[in-house]
Amino acid sequence: MATDDSDAVDPAAVDARAGDGTRTNGVSAAPSGTAADESTTGPERVTGGSRPPGEVTLDDPVTVGGTTVSNRLYRAPLLECAGNGPDAVDTLVAELEPTAASGVGLVFQGASVVTPEGGCVAPNMTRVHDPEFVAGLSQLTGAIHDHGGRIFLQLAHGGLRSQAVWHAGYREDRPDHSELAVSRPPWQLRALDRLGLVDLAPDVMSTGAVYDLADQFGRAAGCAVDAGYDGIHLSGANMGILQQFCSPLYNRRDDEFGTGPDDPPGSGGVRFLEAVHDAVRDHAGSVPLVTKVPAETAAPRFVRRHLTRADAVRVATRVADIGYDAVAPVEVSTFWDMSVVRGAYPERAWEAADMQAGYAAAFGGPLRARVVAALNRLQSRRFPREPAWNADLCRAVRDRVEVPVLCEGGVRERGTCDDLLADGACDMVGMGRPFYAEPRLGARLLGADPGTRALCESCNNCTVPQVTGAPGTCRTPSVVRARARRDRRGSYD
Ligand SMILES: Cc1cc2nc3c(=O)[nH]c(=O)nc-3n(C[C@H](O)[C@H](O)[C@H](O)COP(=O)(O)O)c2cc1C
Numbered sequence: 434m435a436t437d438d439s440d441a442v443d444p445a446a447v448d449a450r451a452g453d454g455t456r457t458n459g460v461s462a463a464p465s466g467t468a469a470d471e472s473t474t475g476p477e478r479v480t481g482g483s484r485p486p487g488e489v490t491l492d493d494p495v496t497v498g499g500t501t502v503s504n505r506l507y508r509a510p511l512l513e514c515a516g517n518g519p520d521a522v523d524t525l526v527a528e529l530e531p532t533a534a535s536g537v538g539l540v541f542q543g544a545s546v547v548t549p550e551g552g553c554v555a556p557n558m559t560r561v562h563d564p565e566f567v568a569g570l571s572q573l574t575g576a577i578h579d580h581g582g583r584i585f586l587q588l589a590h591g592g593l594r595s596q597a598v599w600h601a602g603y604r605e606d607r608p609d610h611s612e613l614a615v616s617r618p619p620w621q622l623r624a625l626d627r628l629g630l631v632d633l634a635p636d637v638m639s640t641g642a643v644y645d646l647a648d649q650f651g652r653a654a655g656c657a658v659d660a661g662y663d664g665i666h667l668s669g670a671n672m673g674i675l676q677q678f679c680s681p682l683y684n685r686r687d688d689e690f691g692t693g694p695d696d697p698p699g700s701g702g703v704r705f706l707e708a709v710h711d712a713v714r715d716h717a718g719s720v721p722l723v724t725k726v727p728a729e730t731a732a733p734r735f736v737r738r739h740l741t742r743a744d745a746v747r748v749a750t751r752v753a754d755i756g757y758d759a760v761a762p763v764e765v766s767t768f769w770d771m772s773v774v775r776g777a778y779p780e781r782a783w784e785a786a787d788m789q790a791g792y793a794a795a796f797g798g799p800l801r802a803r804v805v806a807a808l809n810r811l812q813s814r815r816f817p818r819e820p821a822w823n824a825d826l827c828r829a830v831r832d833r834v835e836v837p838v839l840c841e842g843g844v845r846e847r848g849t850c851d852d853l854l855a856d857g858a859c860d861m862v863g864m865g866r867p868f869y870a871e872p873r874l875g876a877r878l879l880g881a882d883p884g885t886r887a888l889c890e891s892c893n894n895c896t897v898p899q900v901t902g903a904p905g906t907c908r909t910p911s912v913v914r915a916r917a918r919r920d921r922r923g924s925y926d
């Protein structure tokens with residue numbers, strides 16, 4: 434495999450500009466801006482890679498719920514914005530097949546919505562409630578399998594993060610919109626509603642409606658397995674409805690899906706995850722089932738009720754006991770902010786001329802779009818990328834569960850992957866944005882030396898355009914050019 438790094442865009446340099454700290458999460462790291470930045474062993478680890486023989490590395494196979502995955506590298510779920518039109522499957526094949534072709538063991542298709550209406554957190558998301566549509570995705574699963582890869586479908590519903598709440602154009606087209614809610618929205622969202630910054634029309638679910646929603650997850654899982662998917666991933670974090678069930682801020686229910694005064698935080702969410710698990714087992718049998726588990730450690734100070742890291746470890750332990758086959762613990766906020774996509778302020782994306790109309794439609798005019806951009810700038814100062822920012826949480830979970838633990842978030846270097854696996858932080862390592870930048874990244878990382886680094890700069894120019902429904906792709910020309918150069922040199926062959 435090619436391991437050349439000679440024209441690498443140095444993420445450490447970008448991180449230094451973005452004020453990235455040197456927190457290491459237990460992964461060996463050198464401070465940005467040191468001589469290590471220039472070395473071929475990369476800026477994110479200083480250990481030499483003299484590993485005892487037999488130690489687990491990224492190249493080793495792993496079993497998830499009885500399914501063998503050929504190595505421990507996965508493509509984290511990323512929105513594809515492929516929609517449900519006649520070209521949806523071609524879009525998905527074009528985006529995901531190269532990743533499997535490059536040797537990546539496991540591809541997680543991005544969040545796909547289980548209901549026929551509502552629940553999308555961005556325009557143009559794919560819905561997977563319709564058996565006929567999902568059957569057509571066998572073209573995608575077949576393409577992944579042809580390369581020896583595995584593909585899991587991520588099932589989702591946005592709840593109070595759905596477009597109906599935040600997307601002005603969406604609301605204008607649907608004046609009678611409402612959105613599924615776990616409970617009455619928290620006061621922070623009600624305050625934004627009164628200021629006209631969001632629009633709340635919550636449809637608080639009855640107990641029966643909660644079971645119906647769990648069943649919709651199960652039915653979609655059944656269709657997915659029929660279409661050849663190897664597993665199911667639940668969008669359990671990123672402020673979607675599964676997190677809202679777990680979160681003390683959102684879940685004030687007093688039925689079996691609530692968290693009683695004597696229950697540990699997150700208990701209502703665990704019960705919903707159990708209902709979803711049971712529905713998946715009813716419709717899809719023993720298919721491998723994975724979920725993200727949120728720790729709401731990035732919540733703003735004014736949110737007192739949130740899931741701590743200890744709460745998240747407990748939730749993950751209970752979820753594994755229920756029968757989930759793997760967990761992906763992630764440190765997030767109680768709101769949709771940059772804690773999920775830590776990195777730089779996406780200046781280029783906000784300035785892009787061809788995006789301005791879409792931003793204005795999403796946020797209710799150009800002025801409001803500028804306010805959102807300003808908030809985004811503040812957020813990027815609070816959430817710079819940190820190498821493997823979920824590693825501590827993953828390690829704490831892995832100490833308590835028997836099932837594989839998946840670690841993603843800010844990982845950019847081969848050596849970091851091996852350190853995470855060797856240190857016992859996790860059993861598989863994932864990357865998200867780096868696969869937008871280099872869909873065939875697997876060819877460079879697998880079998881490579883420790884200093885091999887992804888080109889992605891964590892600049893986030895790919896994130897903001899998704900509010901307009903724009904496809905997931907790298908939007909930073911210097912990175913795209915670097916990829917093209919490597920392509921010409923055969924680095925991805
Ligand atoms: C544009 C974009 C879309 C994303 N979509 C999803 C998604 O559909 N489901 C999900 O669980 N996480 C999603 N994520 C989060 C990623 O799975 C991943 O956790 C995050 O990008 C951090 O990893 P990275 O630093 O390697 O990019 C998304 C992230 C980005 C940047």
Ligand code: SF4
Pocket residue numbers: 866867869870888889890891892893894895896906907908909912
């Ligand atoms: S625009 Fe490209 S370089 Fe920037 S974060 Fe997205 S994938 Fe990475």
